Amino acid sequence: MKQSRRDFLKTSAALSAASYLGVQLPDTVSSALAAEGDSWHRGTCRLCGVGCRVELGVRSGKPFAIRGVADARTNYGFLCMKGMYFWHCIGHTDRLTHPLYRAKKSEAFKQISWDEALDIAATAFADVVKTHGSDAVAYYGSGQCLTEETYLFQKIMRGGLKTNNVEGNPRLCMASAVGGYLSSFGADEPIGGYSDLEKAHCFFIIGSNTAEAHPVLFRRIMRRKLDNPDTVKVINADPRVSQTSRIADKHLQFKPGSDLSLLNAMAKVIIDEKLYDTDFLANYAVFRQGAESTEVTFSEYVKFLEPYTPEAVAKICGGNISADDIREVARWFANSKGTVSLWCMGINQRIQGVWANNLINNLHILTGQLCKEGADSLSLTGQPNACGGVREAGGLCHILPGHRPVDNEKMRNQVEEAWGVPIGRIPAKPGRHTMDMFAAINSGAIRAIWVNCTSPAQSLPNCDLYIKGMEKDDCFIICTDIFPTRTTELANLILPAAFHFEKTGVYGCTERRSQITLKAVDAPGEAKPEVWIVREWAKRLAVKLDDPVIAHCVKDFDNLEEDYALPRAIWDEYTQKLTAGRDSDLRGASYPVLERMADGVQWPALTEEQALTGGTVKKFVKGLDPLADSLSQNDLPYQFYGPAHADRKLWVWLRAQADPSEVPDAEYPFYLSTGRIIDHWHTMSMTGRVPELLRANPYAHVEINPEDAKELGVQPGDMVEIRSRRGSNLLPAKIYEGPMKGMVFAYWHDQEKSRMINRVTKDDYDPGSKEPEFKICAVQIRRVAGPKPIKPFLL
Amino acid sequence: MLALQAAEQEQHPELEPGEQYIPCAQCHQEVTPELYTEWNASLHGIGMVACYQCHGTFENFRVTPLAQDCAACHADRMDAYSQDQPCWSCHVPHSFKAEGASAHKKEISENEKPAQ
Numbered sequence: 001m002k003q004s005r006r007d008f009l010k011t012s013a014a015l016s017a018a019s020y021l022g023v024q025l026p027d028t029v030s031s032a033l034a035a036e037g038d039s040w041h042r043g044t045c046r047l048c049g050v051g052c053r054v055e056l057g058v059r060s061g062k063p064f065a066i067r068g069v070a071d072a073r074t075n076y077g078f079l080c081m082k083g084m085y086f087w088h089c090i091g092h093t094d095r096l097t098h099p100l101y102r103a104k105k106s107e108a109f110k111q112i113s114w115d116e117a118l119d120i121a122a123t124a125f126a127d128v129v130k131t132h133g134s135d136a137v138a139y140y141g142s143g144q145c146l147t148e149e150t151y152l153f154q155k156i157m158r159g160g161l162k163t164n165n166v167e168g169n170p171r172l173c174m175a176s177a178v179g180g181y182l183s184s185f186g187a188d189e190p191i192g193g194y195s196d197l198e199k200a201h202c203f204f205i206i207g208s209n210t211a212e213a214h215p216v217l218f219r220r221i222m223r224r225k226l227d228n229p230d231t232v233k234v235i236n237a238d239p240r241v242s243q244t245s246r247i248a249d250k251h252l253q254f255k256p257g258s259d260l261s262l263l264n265a266m267a268k269v270i271i272d273e274k275l276y277d278t279d280f281l282a283n284y285a286v287f288r289q290g291a292e293s294t295e296v297t298f299s300e301y302v303k304f305l306e307p308y309t310p311e312a313v314a315k316i317c318g319g320n321i322s323a324d325d326i327r328e329v330a331r332w333f334a335n336s337k338g339t340v341s342l343w344c345m346g347i348n349q350r351i352q353g354v355w356a357n358n359l360i361n362n363l364h365i366l367t368g369q370l371c372k373e374g375a376d377s378l379s380l381t382g383q384p385n386a387c388g389g390v391r392e393a394g395g396l397c398h399i400l401p402g403h404r405p406v407d408n409e410k411m412r413n414q415v416e417e418a419w420g421v422p423i424g425r426i427p428a429k430p431g432r433h434t435m436d437m438f439a440a441i442n443s444g445a446i447r448a449i450w451v452n453c454t455s456p457a458q459s460l461p462n463c464d465l466y467i468k469g470m471e472k473d474d475c476f477i478i479c480t481d482i483f484p485t486r487t488t489e490l491a492n493l494i495l496p497a498a499f500h501f502e503k504t505g506v507y508g509c510t511e512r513r514s515q516i517t518l519k520a521v522d523a524p525g526e527a528k529p530e531v532w533i534v535r536e537w538a539k540r541l542a543v544k545l546d547d548p549v550i551a552h553c554v555k556d557f558d559n560l561e562e563d564y565a566l567p568r569a570i571w572d573e574y575t576q577k578l579t580a581g582r583d584s585d586l587r588g589a590s591y592p593v594l595e596r597m598a599d600g601v602q603w604p605a606l607t608e609e610q611a612l613t614g615g616t617v618k619k620f621v622k623g624l625d626p627l628a629d630s631l632s633q634n635d636l637p638y639q640f641y642g643p644a645h646a647d648r649k650l651w652v653w654l655r656a657q658a659d660p661s662e663v664p665d666a667e668y669p670f671y672l673s674t675g676r677i678i679d680h681w682h683t684m685s686m687t688g689r690v691p692e693l694l695r696a697n698p699y700a701h702v703e704i705n706p707e708d709a710k711e712l713g714v715q716p717g718d719m720v721e722i723r724s725r726r727g728s729n730l731l732p733a734k735i736y737e738g739p740m741k742g743m744v745f746a747y748w749h750d751q752e753k754s755r756m757i758n759r760v761t762k763d764d765y766d767p768g769s770k771e772p773e774f775k776i777c778a779v780q781i782r783r784v785a786g787p788k789p790i791k792p793f794l795l
Numbered sequence: 796m797l798a799l800q801a802a803e804q805e806q807h808p809e810l811e812p813g814e815q816y817i818p819c820a821q822c823h824q825e826v827t828p829e830l831y832t833e834w835n836a837s838l839h840g841i842g843m844v845a846c847y848q849c850h851g852t853f854e855n856f857r858v859t860p861l862a863q864d865c866a867a868c869h870a871d872r873m874d875a876y877s878q879d880q881p882c883w884s885c886h887v888p889h890s891f892k893a894e895g896a897s898a899h900k901k902e903i904s905e906n907e908k909p910a911q
């Protein structure tokens with residue numbers, strides 16, 4: 001069924017060179033070897049949540065190369081192609097270099113000065129606050145902002161403007177993992193980390209194409225497997241066979257949405273065959289169910305699991321796996337000397353995302369595969385600073401900095417005191433979560449929003465619905481970004497931001513690890529670091545709203561130069577005042593310490609002395625985690641002191657199978673799932689501008705199982721319409737034994753309107769985490785035409 | 796055929812703009828199947844290190860990668876490496892298996908460096 005090269009060329013040769021996207025061609029072959037006069041600058045990769053350490057080579061004020069840092073325990077020197085090339089964005093001719101403004105969205109943008117831009121931004125927010133109240137303004141940030149940026153933005157919104165309408169795109173990717181960790185372990189973020197990968201004897205990878213979405217971690221797992229082919233087992237559970245499956249001993253291909261059954265069936269095997277860890281359960285666990293977290297007995301749990309026999313569940317999973325497959329993987333999981341589970345969006349972006357997280361965590365609690373070497377329940381994070389910035393520094397509507405819930409008065413007061421703002425200044429009610437925020441733009445309840453470093457017009461599910469609201473003139477939109485996006489198209493005011501290595505700040509990756517990137521080159525034109533933009537905006541807001549408390553929020557940062565002193569002062573305030581005494585204590589991770597460490601610091605790290613050892617590799621373990629020692633209440637080696645569980649226990653949850661929000665029917669007979677491809681990052685505004693990366697995957701495809709393709713009469717390269725109840729796409733087909741029969745899969749990076757798959761996906765969300773179910777919806781598939789020449793597209 | 800010409804010219808044969816958007820491996824699976832198979836089975840293939848990461852793209856294409864290309868990921872090996880031998884004299888292209896005695900001045904233990 002393969003399309004021949006000649007066929008492809010025939011269809012594409014008709015296009016002239018001039019009609020192609022104007023890619024900026026590389027002018028030099030990159031060199032990672034130093035020459036005299038070159039300088040190498042400390043930082044991390046700009047892209048995924050792995051957090052690879054890099055050094056940027058600078059020659060005559062311009063970047064010329066990048067290299068991995070061999071001493072860093074994140075990546076040991078390795079980089080994927082995105083890490084190798086992202087720095088090409090630094091000098092790109094498409095960069096936004098001046099503030100741009102238009103009063104109405106039908107008008108063309110005009111270049112304006114920073115003075116005018118900051119005034120317009122302050123007036124827009126102040127006017128809305130005066131006429132519609134504080135909750136009519138909102139901030140929507142990103143897991144790609146520096147921690148200092150997220151922290152300062154949310155401080156101005158909460159302490160200054162008195163609203164908790166603070167959100168960010170991590171709501172779309174890891175909110176379910178947060179909910180899962182808090183409800184299972186009583187504390188957010190993983191107990192262990194990457195160092196477990198080289199010690200693990202079993203990997204359970206579910207709902208993650210690690211090979212493409214977290215490439216350098218995948219290489220570590222690959223190496224562990226290939227070096228120990230007989231003693232290390234890799235289980236890959238996913239409705240789609242992917243590159244990750246290449247190292248798997250067993251691929252469990254389950255029907256989309258049957259994951260809860262599969263995980264319960266594994267638990268049932270562990271119980272029935274007595275593979276659980278009796279001592280671990282007796283010392284550390286309780287069983288709970290329902291909205292009230294009611295405690296139940298072990299026998300009630302056993303009874304709950306009765307329907308999940310491997311035989312019954314193999315059928316529910318769609319018939320591609322057998323009961324014996326389920327038994328075998330459950331035994332591998334339980335019996336190994338150390339098991340690490342890894343998951344990502346396939347589990348999180350589900351309407352039962354929190355429950356699915358709980359059921360993975362259950363397997364670790366039952367078997368005691370936690371807290372010891374080579375064992376962890378490790379949620380992979382998509383973005384480079386979703387954990388450090390958004391999860392830890394108060395970037396979501398229901399959390400304040402330092403893992404503090406907004407709806408807890410004591411916690412709010414601690415923050416108010418730290419900021420020196422009046423007690424009661426921060427509203428008690430959490431703000432609007434992401435989907436609610438954009439629904440409120442549609443309804444006119446939110447009248448001004450600041451979108452920072454993300455493109456919701458492309459990345460929200462069912463995006464057409466929300467674009468309608470953003471297009472209207474009754475919501476004033478400010479965007480800070482480095483390139484035009486589908487969202488800057490809808491803005492009134494575009495503010496040019498400094499890029500990675502053009503400013504200084506901290507990223508915190510998947511494993512509780514904070515690392516610093518130092519400014520190495522100047523930003524182009526008038527582009528500015530966001531921390532400068534927010535500070536200057538806040539000063540003007542204070543005048544326009546005649547509110548000295550807003551001015552007070554940035555008083556300590558006034559007059560500091562923005563390349564180093566300003567972010568350092570913000571980091572110091574956040575870490576010293578707001579992480580002190582919290583589980584995410586980062587007081588030891590000062591800028592000077594971060595600048596000395598090969599690979600940053602893992603919290604908790606209460607003192608510089610602790611931080612200089614690298615911090616805490618395993619939470620909750622006495623002798624490894626300083627808080628486990630200082631908060632110890634008994635002689636047991638593990639102390640689960642997390643803030644969410646007063647009983648200091650791990651909770652095994654009774655969570656029943658529940659269907660996705662939309663399942664195929666006669667009218668929409670296929671499942672659609674979406675995901676990432678290795679060469680591109682999110683909405684492609686960066687990676688699409690690097691010729692090497694663009695050419696590797698210039699546009700989105702739809703993957704169709706060969707059996708389905710045969711029934712539908714679809715040949716490779718044919719143009720196929722995917723239609724849901726919400727919208728449609730027209731995509732070239734890849735015929736591939738990836739997705740299981742009855743399911744198609746599409747990439748989500750393409751900016752071209754007819755290939756933006758989030759016009760098709762569904763916007764229902766998990767009632768607990770409020771994370772939408774991007775991964776599953778029902779669609780029709782129809783062959784529209786034979787292969788057509790396709791142009792890559794970038795705004 | 797393509798590879799042969801390229802080896803002679805040290806540059807990639809002219810491609811139409813449309814052809815430039817075909818991933819390298821898609822063509823080379825057909826035109827140089829033995830190289831593709833070797834790469835695909837190697838650590839680079841399983842770990843998804845793509846052709847362009849070593850050979851560049853059209854405008855900066857090189858048949859034989861430079862030591863600098865290796866250095867983006869293997870900078871430490873460069874430091875520990877005898878400069879008089881190119882990587883390819885020991886590491887077989889596309890399978891990357893080392894032949895003969897190591898030319899690296901210092902070897903790095905498995906535990907220190909888990910993911911080579």
Ligand code: SF4
Binds near residue numbers: 051078079084
């Ligand atoms: S794995 Fe992630 S952090 Fe590492 S180089 Fe690739 S994109 Fe960057």
